[in-house]
Amino acid sequence: MNWGFIGFGRIARKFLESLFAVEGEVPYAFASRSNAQTLQQEFPHVKVYDSYEALLQDPKVDVVYISTTHNFHCENTIAALKAGKHVLCEKPMGVNSHEIRKMTEVAEASGKFLMEAMWTRFLPAYNEALRRAKAGAIGPLNYLTASFGFRSEDKLTAQGRLLNPELAGGAFFDVGVYPLTMAADLFGWHPEQIQVTARVGHTGVDESVQVQLSYPEGALAQLFASVTTGTNKEACIYGQDGFIRLPLFWKAQSFEIVKGDVIEKVELPFISTGYAHEIIEVRDCIRRGDRQSARVSLNESLKSAQLVEKIRGHIFKEV
Ligand SMILES: NC(=O)c1ccc[n+]([C@@H]2O[C@H](COP(=O)([O-])OP(=O)(O)OC[C@H]3O[C@@H](n4cnc5c(N)ncnc54)[C@H](OP(=O)(O)O)[C@@H]3O)[C@@H](O)[C@H]2O)c1
Structure with a gap:
């Protein structure tokens, strides 16, 4: 095409x-x-x-x-x-x-x-880590921590897209959607409790946001997003019997399953810069005549936007 x-x-x-x-x-x-x-x-x-x-x-x-x-x-x-x-x-x-x-x-x-x-939804390492977690590799799932914080001085001008409210800047739009999607992939889009604390900077956008979610089945998630503070960008899924650690989870190429003293390392590199997998999905869907992807459906995008709306509502008291 x-x-x-x-x-x-x-x-x-x-x-x-x-x-x-x-x-x-x-x-x-x-x-x-x-x-x-x-x-x-x-x-x-x-x-x-x-x-x-x-x-x-x-x-x-x-x-x-x-x-x-x-x-x-x-x-x-x-x-x-x-x-x-x-x-x-x-x-x-x-x-x-x-x-x-x-x-x-x-x-x-x-x-x-x-x-x-x-694009994370199409990465082999991300998908395999989630598949194993859901298949019981670390027992029933209790908790997720995931953070995506970065700081690039040259991008932090008031007019630049990250801090400019006119350009829909802010940490949660820019990087918060990654940990949020991971939480949804594990526990669904409907947490029963949402707690949010944020730092809103002088331009009026959310520069750093921490979100705590609790789900009906009892699982918890602690998420962090920032455009002013660099973090380890790691996700960790905790189960009753151990945990799965994904370094650089949003562009994962490997993960570790840790159970007691035993560490299993799994390497699953992506193709090229990583976006090839979502490109293949688009190509295959269009070839089949599908109007949307079953893996990132428009309904998923709607649920994501609705949850982001609620989180931003807590920050800006919009709702
Ligand atoms: N999937 C990922 O891994 C990933 C990574 C980074 C960003 N993103 C997303 O990709 C999008 C673009 O991010 P980026 O880092 O590529 O952004 P960017 O380089 O800052 O800007 C992308 C384009 O947006 C337009 N633009 C930028 N500033 C503008 C302004 N002040 N007024 C009007 N138009 C402006 C320009 O379009 P023209 O070329 O027409 O001038 C520019 O080339 C965002 O949605 C971001 O969340 C995704």
């Missing part, structure tokens, strides 16, 4: 490397509002547009990868679907549940494929 990129920033470059690794998938066109000329020089064999609309009007584009800032995801996705393109949209696909519902409606009316780019 011919891929068109809407927005071409940091993640688009990493995604592109993975696209090259998937046979038959072609980076055909890029659209960048800020950087088209330079990109055209760098990628002479790719069509480069300076407007998103122009790329969407190109009949040779089959599928669009959207990696703009969070505030634009809904608008860009709807425009792409209406132009008759399949869409893979970066996380979070929408900044609230209303946006996800609108995007889903347009996807259904257009008959085109739409998926949120929750």
Whole structure:
């Protein structure tokens, strides 16, 4: 298929490397509002547009990868679907549940494929660790800790996308969705209690957030997200008989199962920069004629957005 990129920033470059690794998938066109000329020089064999609309009007584009800032995801996705393109949209696909519902409606009316780019769900190590945990490798599951905190000085300007509320910045939108998705993968999307504490910075976005969840079956989760504090980015699933540790869990390539003094190490590297697995899912779904992925369904995106809404409600007292 011919891929068109809407927005071409940091993640688009990493995604592109993975696209090259998937046979038959072609980076055909890029659209960048800020950087088209330079990109055209760098990628002479790719069509480069300076407007998103122009790329969407190109009949040779089959599928669009959207990696703009969070505030634009809904608008860009709807425009792409209406132009008759399949869409893979970066996380979070929408900044609230209303946006996800609108995007889903347009996807259904257009008959085109739409998926949120929750790439961790396709990583072999992540999936195997969760499969083993659920299959009883460490006994009944009691507790999850997962943190994703990073700090890049150059990204922390007031205008930059991480701290700018106009661009839907903030830690929970940017990285909180990863630990939250892992908690949901283990315990479901409906915790019965949610406790949130957060640091809201001078620009008005959540810079660091800690969330404690308790689930009806008795399991607990402790999650942390930050764009100002680097953490070990580790997840640990605790069961009655031991624990499973995933270093760098959102881009996992290995994990350890620890039971008493016995440590089993499992290595399951990903292809290229890791995004190849979600690209293969998109390709396979579209080839089969599926309108969404069973592994990151639009209903999952809705549930995620609803839970993020509740968490942000605790931070900003919106609900
Ligand atoms: N899956 C992952 O592992 C992963 C990792 C990092 C980020 N992400 C997600 O990918 C998306 C983009 O992240 P990124 O790190 O690539 O962001 P980025 O490099 O800062 O920006 C991406 C694009 O967004 C547009 N943009 C940036 N700042 C803007 C502004 N002030 N006004 C208008 N447009 C602006 C630009 O589009 P133009 O090129 O058109 O100018 C830019 O190329 C986000 O949804 C993020 O959560 C995913």
